[in-house]
Amino acid sequence: xxxxxxxxxxxxxxxxxxxxxLVPLVIIAETSIRGAGSLDSGWTLAAxxxxxxxxxxxxALVRTFGLGxxxxxxxxVLATPLAxxxxxxxxxxxxxxxxxxxxxxxxxxxxxxxWQLLLSDSGPVNAVLSALLPxxxxxxxxxxxxxxxxxxLHIMLPYVVLALLAAMQAIDPTVLDAADTLARPGxxxxxxxxxxxxxxxxxxxxxxxxxxxASFVIPAVIGGGxxxxxxxxxxxxxxxxxxxxxxxxxxxxxxxxxPLAWAVRxxxxxxx
Amino acid sequence: xxxxxxxxxxxxxxxxxxxxxxxxxxxxxxxFGADDFVVFxxxxxxxxxxxxxxRDGELARSLALSVEVxxxxxxxxxxxxxxxxxxxxxxxxxxxxxxxxxxxxxxLLPEVLxxxxxxQFILSTLETxxxxxxxxxxxxxxxxxxxxxxxxxxxxxxxxxxxxxARTLGAHPGRLxxxxxxxxxxxxxxxxxxxxxxxxxxxVAISLFLASPGATTLPVTLYERATYSNDPSLAAAxxxxxxxxxxxxxxxxxxxxxxxxxxxGQ
Numbered sequence: 057x058x059x060x061x062x063x064x065x066x067x068x069x070x071x072x073x074x075x076x077x078l079v080p081l082v083i084i085a086e087t088s089i090r091g092a093g094s095l096d097s098g099w100t101l102a103a104x105x106x107x108x109x110x111x112x113x114x115x116a117l118v119r120t121f122g123l124g125x126x127x128x129x130x131x132x133v134l135a136t137p138l139a140x141x142x143x144x145x146x147x148x149x150x151x152x153x154x155x156x157x158x159x160x161x162x163x164x165x166x167x168x169x170x171w172q173l174l175l176s177d178s179g180p181v182n183a184v185l186s187a188l189l190p191x192x193x194x195x196x197x198x199x200x201x202x203x204x205x206x207x208x209l210h211i212m213l214p215y216v217v218l219a220l221l222a223a224m225q226a227i228d229p230t231v232l233d234a235a236d237t238l239a240r241p242g243x244x245x246x247x248x249x250x251x252x253x254x255x256x257x258x259x260x261x262x263x264x265x266x267x268x269x270a271s272f273v274i275p276a277v278i279g280g281g282x283x284x285x286x287x288x289x290x291x292x293x294x295x296x297x298x299x300x301x302x303x304x305x306x307x308x309x310x311x312x313x314x315p316l317a318w319a320v321r322x323x324x325x326x327x328x
Numbered sequence: 329x330x331x332x333x334x335x336x337x338x339x340x341x342x343x344x345x346x347x348x349x350x351x352x353x354x355x356x357x358x359x360f361g362a363d364d365f366v367v368f369x370x371x372x373x374x375x376x377x378x379x380x381x382x383r384d385g386e387l388a389r390s391l392a393l394s395v396e397v398x399x400x401x402x403x404x405x406x407x408x409x410x411x412x413x414x415x416x417x418x419x420x421x422x423x424x425x426x427x428x429x430x431x432x433x434x435x436l437l438p439e440v441l442x443x444x445x446x447x448q449f450i451l452s453t454l455e456t457x458x459x460x461x462x463x464x465x466x467x468x469x470x471x472x473x474x475x476x477x478x479x480x481x482x483x484x485x486x487x488x489x490x491x492x493x494a495r496t497l498g499a500h501p502g503r504l505x506x507x508x509x510x511x512x513x514x515x516x517x518x519x520x521x522x523x524x525x526x527x528x529x530x531x532v533a534i535s536l537f538l539a540s541p542g543a544t545t546l547p548v549t550l551y552e553r554a555t556y557s558n559d560p561s562l563a564a565a566x567x568x569x570x571x572x573x574x575x576x577x578x579x580x581x582x583x584x585x586x587x588x589x590x591x592x593g594q
Contacts, residue, residue: 061501062419069412069431072404072472076465077434077442080449084441087448138344141337148341155345159352161580162573163530165550166566170351172554173358173366173563180354180368213348270438272533277554287440287533294444294537303448306441317436321429 088303103304113289113305120285121312123201124269127208128261131216134209135260139220139253140245143227153221157214164211168277171207172198175278199280207278208268215267216260223256224249259323266316270309352570358560359567366560377564386549387565394546397460397535398528401467402521408468409475410517414509416476417483432473442466443537450538458540466534471524478520482513519580526576 089099107113138156142149159167174181175197182194197203227249235248250257272287279288286309293302359377361370381387415421416428434442446466450458486509494508535545550569553562 057415057418059419059421062415062421065411065415065419066421066427067411068408069472069476072408072465072468073430076446077469078430079453080445081437081441083449083453084445087452134344137337138341141341145337152341152345156348158349158574158577161526161530161577162352163547163550163566163569164532165547165554166355166569166573167351169550169554169562169566170353170355173354173368174351176366178368183368210347210351213344266436270440272438272440273551277551280555287438290440290444291537294447299444299448299452302444306438306444309438310441313438320436321432 084303085307087299088307090300103300104308106301107304107308116284116286116289117308119283120269120287120309123205123208123275123285124265127205127212127268128216128265130209131212131264132220132257132261135213135216135220136250136257139217139224140249142221143224143249144241149221153217156217159210160214164273165277167211168207168274171203171210171278175203175206198278199282201283204275204278204283207274208271211271211274212264212268215263219256219260219263220253221256223253223259226256227252255323259320262316262320262323266313266320269316270313355563355566355570359563361560361563363560366563377560378568380561381564381568384561387546390544390546390549393460393543394529397464397467397543397545398471398525400464401471401528402525404464404468405471405475405524406517406521409472409520410479410510410513412472413476413479413483414505417480431476434469435473439531439533440537442469443534446534447537458538458543460543463535463538463540463543463545466538467528467531470531470534471521471528474524474527475517475520478516478523479513482516483509486512522576522580526573 088103089101138152142152173179176182177194177196177198181197185195186192195202197206231248231252232244235244239247269285270287271285272291275283275285276288276291284292286305290302290305290309293299293305358366358368358370360373360375361367362372362374362376363370412431416424416431421427443466446462447458450456450462490512491504491508494504499507529545530547531545532547532551535548536551539545539548546569550562550565
């Protein structure tokens with residue numbers, strides 16, 4: 057195929073992406089350095105200065121990425137033994153994977169409605185807790201870090217499990233057979249299976265980190281307006297018509313997440 | 329492994345699987361409740377909240393809009409994505425890696441950033457307000473990477489000798505594409521379009537930023553209700569979305585085999 061034919065074939069894509077995606081991104085970057093209000097006031101870093109000098113925004117920044125980091129870590133710790141168990145018990149691989157992946161195609165609002173029902177003051181989780189510890193106050197999940205973390209953990213889990221399963225499945229079974237004849241099961245996992253599935257583990261971890269930090273709907277619904285991360289603050293600033301600050305917040309989020317997204321792609325390409 | 333060790337493993341796997349499905353199960357159970365409020369456990373069985381769904385005009389309108397937007401976005405995504413995948417795979421374009429990264433970036437960037445950027449562009453540059461059209465255009469950008477990825481994967485796996493044979497027999501590039509290449513990649517492209525459709529149908533953040541009085545999608549309507557109230561009709565609506573999602577999962581397995589491609593984005 058000639059280069060000219062190739063460019064011609066790219067034309068419809070450019071016609072779509074240029075006005076609906078690329079130009080708006082440039083404009084929002086420009087908005088973030090524009091003085092609030094007037095067009096002729098020139099460029100300024102006022103919005104960035106406001107964000108980086110405010111305790112409120114810095115706390116939200118730490119919360120956003122602290123949450124992403126803890127969710128990714130917890131999910132990796134939860135998913136690794138599960139994936140390894142499924143590799144060792146192949147009979148159960150399909151049904152268990154189906155159960156873990158089932159929520160993936162269900163609308164996120166429906167999944168969050170489930171967590172709202174489960175975690176409400178009079179919901180089943182609190183009913184069980186009060187049966188175990190009679191006389192205690194109901195645990196306040198909704199509107200708290202704990203509730204947001206549980207819901208995020210649930211929504212990111214399938215990605216991490218699937219990434220790990222793919223990596224572990226790609227290990228040559230004869231290698232595992234050889235290891236099994238030489239060492240105890242625990243040692244096979246730690247010295248053979250885990251090192252060989254590190255690319256998948258990294259891919260799942262980074263994906264969960266990126267998606268959890270950039271998530272808007274989960275902290276907005278479960279946090280009930282009392283749990284602010286960068287994405288929810290961007291939405292609030294947008295509603296308050298403080299577009300330069302919303303744009304600056306979005307640029308900060310992008311600057312932090314872009315290296316992660318790039319790393320996700322690299323681990324994807326490196327994975328067998 | 330020891331007897332106890334085996335049982336610990338089983339219980340652990342059961343617990344994780346239970347954690348995965350519990351929010352779906354609770355929605356389904358409580359959607360059949362007979363009470364006026366959400367009560368756990370429900371005191372009786374009834375279909376009244378599903379009946380309430382059917383009489384809910386706002387939900388019906390937003391459902392119809394969601395389907396229209398996702399279908400239109402999938403069609404635009406196909407027209408933009410299939411040729412782009414072909415060019416990225418076959419033409420030796422300068423900066424191919426960068427073009428590929430740009431093509432996939434709508435899935436990698438935070439949704440709030442894309443939503444905000446589009447809204448600002450519509451309001452301040454175009455000096456108009458969000459509408460059905462802008463919503464469709466935004467969703468087409470979301471569907472696009474799915475088509476490029478699925479069509480690209482099928483093109484890489486294609487046996488080039490068949491195309492060479494067709495060319496030797498005198499097929500022009502257009503005929504070659506329509507009669508040889510396209511039929512070969514069609515199943516994968518269809519799976520990509522289906523994934524894109526579902527991704528568009530499920531999107532909350534971008535639809536929320538671009539929502540307008542005439543253009544509020546179903547997930548946005550439910551999002552707004554979920555943040556303000558908690559009546560049982562919401563459980564029935566969420567349960568319906570769960571049935572749809574699980575149905576789509578079964579359909580996709582038929583379509584694209586056991587491989588679950590990594591969908592990105594929340």
